[in-house]
Amino acid sequence: MFLAQASDFVVAPSALLLLYTLLVLTGVVGSAITAAKGRWGWFVLDLLTLGLAGNLTAFLAARPQSFWARHRRKGQSPGPRT
Numbered sequence: 001m002f003l004a005q006a007s008d009f010v011v012a013p014s015a016l017l018l019l020y021t022l023l024v025l026t027g028v029v030g031s032a033i034t035a036a037k038g039r040w041g042w043f044v045l046d047l048l049t050l051g052l053a054g055n056l057t058a059f060l061a062a063r064p065q066s067f068w069a070r071h072r073r074k075g076q077s078p079g080p081r082t
Contacts, residue, residue: 027051030058038066 031046031054042057062068 023055024051027054030054030056033058033068034060036066037061037068038063 027046027049028051031043031051034046034054034057035043037058037060039057039060039062042053042060046052046054046057062072
């Protein structure tokens with residue numbers, strides 16, 4: 001029977017663990033972008049999937065009055081009023 005030692009894990013983590021860690025970290029960043037865009041329903045989904053859906057939901061359009069939209073428009077003209 002083989003028991004993994006702590007030094008084995010620190011010295012040589014598996015590629016699968018590194019890939020999963022990368023996916024979770026990018027998902028967390030994507031979740032933060034989703035929240036900044038005001039997409040709260042998608043943000044809750046991101047939390048339920050541990051950030052894995054955040055990789056996709058970060059590409060959604062921002063709501064007009066969200067933090068993301070206000071700061072992205074900063075140097076632009078407001079456009080025509082209707």
